[in-house]
Amino acid sequence: MEIEGSLIEQISQIVGADRVLIDAARLDEVSWDALSDGRLHPLRRPQAALPLCVVLPAATAEVREIVIRANAAKVPVVPFGGGSGLMGGAVSLSPGIVLDLRRMDRVLEVDSEARLARVQAGIVLEALQNRLNESRLILGHDPWTLPVATVGGAISTNSLGYRGGKYGSMGDQVLGLEVVLPNGEILRTRSVEKSSTGISLKHLFIGGEGCFGIVTEATLRVFPAPEKRSLCGFSFASFEQGFRAVEKIWSCGLSPALLDFGDGVDNYPERALLYLGFEGVAKIVEAEEALALAICGEAGGDALDHHAAENFWRERHVIAYHFMQNRRHRRERSAETGRRDWIHVALPASRVLAFRKEAIDILSRRGVCLQESGLWTQPELFSMRLAVENADGDQGQWLLEEAVDELLRLVQKMGGSMEYCHGVGVKLAALMAGEHGYGLEVMRQIKRVLDPGNIMNPGKLGL
Numbered sequence: 001m002e003i004e005g006s007l008i009e010q011i012s013q014i015v016g017a018d019r020v021l022i023d024a025a026r027l028d029e030v031s032w033d034a035l036s037d038g039r040l041h042p043l044r045r046p047q048a049a050l051p052l053c054v055v056l057p058a059a060t061a062e063v064r065e066i067v068i069r070a071n072a073a074k075v076p077v078v079p080f081g082g083g084s085g086l087m088g089g090a091v092s093l094s095p096g097i098v099l100d101l102r103r104m105d106r107v108l109e110v111d112s113e114a115r116l117a118r119v120q121a122g123i124v125l126e127a128l129q130n131r132l133n134e135s136r137l138i139l140g141h142d143p144w145t146l147p148v149a150t151v152g153g154a155i156s157t158n159s160l161g162y163r164g165g166k167y168g169s170m171g172d173q174v175l176g177l178e179v180v181l182p183n184g185e186i187l188r189t190r191s192v193e194k195s196s197t198g199i200s201l202k203h204l205f206i207g208g209e210g211c212f213g214i215v216t217e218a219t220l221r222v223f224p225a226p227e228k229r230s231l232c233g234f235s236f237a238s239f240e241q242g243f244r245a246v247e248k249i250w251s252c253g254l255s256p257a258l259l260d261f262g263d264g265v266d267n268y269p270e271r272a273l274l275y276l277g278f279e280g281v282a283k284i285v286e287a288e289e290a291l292a293l294a295i296c297g298e299a300g301g302d303a304l305d306h307h308a309a310e311n312f313w314r315e316r317h318v319i320a321y322h323f324m325q326n327r328r329h330r331r332e333r334s335a336e337t338g339r340r341d342w343i344h345v346a347l348p349a350s351r352v353l354a355f356r357k358e359a360i361d362i363l364s365r366r367g368v369c370l371q372e373s374g375l376w377t378q379p380e381l382f383s384m385r386l387a388v389e390n391a392d393g394d395q396g397q398w399l400l401e402e403a404v405d406e407l408l409r410l411v412q413k414m415g416g417s418m419e420y421c422h423g424v425g426v427k428l429a430a431l432m433a434g435e436h437g438y439g440l441e442v443m444r445q446i447k448r449v450l451d452p453g454n455i456m457n458p459g460k461l462g463l
Ligand SMILES: Cc1cc2nc3c(=O)[nH]c(=O)nc-3n(C[C@H](O)[C@H](O)[C@H](O)COP(=O)(O)OP(=O)(O)OC[C@H]3O[C@@H](n4cnc5c(N)ncnc54)[C@H](O)[C@@H]3O)c2cc1C
Pocket: 033, 034, 078, 079, 080, 081, 082, 083, 084, 085, 086, 088, 089, 090, 101, 121, 122, 142, 143, 144, 145, 148, 149, 150, 151, 152, 153, 154, 155, 156, 157, 158, 159, 160, 161, 162, 209, 210, 211, 213, 214, 215, 216, 319, 320, 323, 421, 422, 457, 460
């Protein structure tokens, strides 16, 4: 207790006492992210702990000083952005320091000519987008959680958004990073489009979940505001029929900015719906849309009313506002609303239908219900929403999570990846050996070299 008291005292001297919070409600709020208890295997529920304190640094130099003190005291540091991560990457597993980066929210530079923006890592994506609007630029990253997720959190989970088909994942948009390493050194990678001067160090932190260092600044590629955006929707008689249309769209060279396809959707339980969006230079958008319309028509798709696609696009961030309003009760709510889970996996497009078929067999054998299956962004990225309806408590959770494990292991066996955008956190840590083989040992060795005291977000990524 003495060491901890003196550490809090030292940190207060670095950032000011008003930016070191120790009240129980605040500590509880940042001790957990958006992972629902109901999505954890009963055998793998982590022992969460109340942090010692939450610190709100405003500058890289402050982050560095805090990390040096934490390292000396061997106290864990958990970086925290919007807290919207779905895998428990920001969960506190032992009493430590939560670094809430949302005070580091400045836009440091927008260079319209070079199409880049340099920002502090705690800026919320929507705030950055609003600032870019002034320069007729857009962020290529537009997830459901645009109003809550931060640039640092999105980089650290290598998140994917609605415009991913055109602009890629968050990591694809990172030109350069500034990172505070566990020993307090500051690493700055060059902010350039391409470089052939050794391995790319920024990729240690893209998807790194804060285990190798704290991202304090990012230089991002930004894009010209599209001259035109077009949206359209189709319904298909079956998942397979719609899938073939999506496959054709991509294999003929089209890459729609928005692609959302799935069956089991509320208003159309018997059909599979596809929403497509194209954006950019008007003439190109018109040609892309005409080609996509022809492909979907030939594949047997019925065009939806234009308003359906417009509504879909307009309401895409509503879920994030619900999340923000209800976040304090999230853990309790997830326990009440029954057992549901999702998988978001990446597979070669040629194996998606075979995987789906085998997955349906596994689920029916295990008594787990498939509520929805779909594609996001491109035919390789496949998701399923699963539920257990007639089993209570741990029994339902056990059934569900055993099924999820079997599906994810099947994905790995078929040459795919068990998760394409939400990260690993604590939820998928036990499956990392199957995902990476000896690669996990390589990650562990890198972690040991950079962070011998294991203070940086310990227990995540299976490290
Ligand atoms: C309703 C809902 C919808 C969602 N929709 C999407 C979606 O469309 N696409 C998608 O990809 N994800 C989605 N997510 C998941 C989540 O929004 C993303 O993972 C997001 O990128 C997390 O950002 P955050 O700022 O909230 O990070 P946090 O949850 O705070 O942190 C995520 C991880 O990054 C680490 N971290 C945070 N900041 C830093 C930093 N500066 N340096 C180093 N490490 C750091 C944390 O320790 C943690 O491991 C959704 C979540 C919810 C609840």
